[in-house]
Amino acid sequence: MTRRERLMHTLRGETVDRPPVCFYELNGVDQDPDDPDPFNVFNDPSWRPLLELTRERTDRIVLRGVPLKDTPPDPLEPLRTVERWEEDGSRFERTTLQAGKRALTMLSRRDRGVDTIWTIEHLLKDIEDFEAWLELPQAPFGGIPDTSGVVATEEQLGDSGIVCIDTADPLCHVAPLFEMSTYTIIAMTENELMHRALEKAAAHLLPRVEAVARALPGRLWRIFGPEYASPPYVPPHLFEEYVTHYVTPMVEAIQRYGGYARVHSHGNLRAILEHIAATGCSGLDPIEPPPQGDVTLGYVRERYGEQMVLFGNLEVSDIENLPTPQFAEKVATALREGTAGKGRGLVVMPSSAPYGRDIAPLTLRNYEEIVKQVESFAIQ
Secondary structure: OOHHHHHHHHHOOOOOOOOOEOEOOEOOOOOOOOOOOOOOHHHOHHHHHHHHHHHHHOOEEEEEOOOEEOOOOOOOHHHEEEEEEEEOOEEEEEEEEEEOOEEEEEEEEEEOOEOOOEEEEOOOOOHHHHHHHHOOOOOOOOOEEOOHHHHHHHHHHHHHEEEEEEEEOHHHHHHHHOOHHHHHHHHHHOHHHHHHHHHHHHHHHHHHHHHHHHHOOOOEEEEEOHHHHOOOOOOHHHHHHHHHHHHHHHHHHHHHOOOEEEEEOOOOOOOOHHHHHOOOOOEEEOOOOOOOOOOOHHHHHHHHOOOOEEEEEEOHHHHHHOOHHHHHHHHHHHHHHHHOOOOOOEEEEEOOOOOEOOOOHHHHHHHHHHHHHHHOOOOO
């Protein structure tokens, strides 16, 4: 069974020789150890063995967004200015958006030793900013999906893996506009404004998902953003309002063209699992184990495993910190619980990936342990 066949059989709920194993963002395609850019952490020699392990022995799932071409003009373009500069070994970007009489500003920073972008000033600071943002013009939806990136990546992967189309949900277009504590207060106290904002985001997002799903049928998708409405940030009934209501039509569009919709939600799941399942999704990740989450993989498998492929549930902090004998027990537990009883399938996967410049020998040994156990595991 090829790696691509193994993944597609799992998505369809069919028999496989063993569970697929994926290293999440690490795919051996997007990480270039030969790029000399000082902000490219992957050019550190310590990354090479892990990237080789990823390319040669994992069932690769490569995340890809799908841009649109021939879109209508963006009415915000003349209202937006962007400044970029480097200072003290970091790259900064400041965006200013003129919203009526208010100047909305956002500042981000990227450091040389960390593969992430930090938002150090959020665009919206208060209700008045939110109301001004809601009044900004929005172009009508239009454009044609540019499928070339997905097709080229699939050709590059060959039989070693698949592409997963990546999209935010409406909540992920709204919540990150605020600092987290401001967002949670507004989410719980300004229900009408939140729904106006989510409807505004959905007006573009849903037809986009429909168009891409039609142009690229039968693919796996990841829908990210639902965790913004998970406990303890907001109560479970708001997950139903802010996520299930808006994600369900996205899932339906993806499935209409033979695709597989996977919901991404870190942290606590127990109180919102029924609302996730209500979207009709056919996958869930990363199903973090306690104490990072509040349910075991076995709990999810028993209740929703026949509906959803379970992607998880190894914690990246355990990969980086646990002695290998202790970590090996975590891998064995995930394999046992994720395949027990009836279920659509399991993809063994960490909750995320390392983002520092140096890969410690312990980290590499623990990644090797994952592959070793999965390759020798026989589904009962």
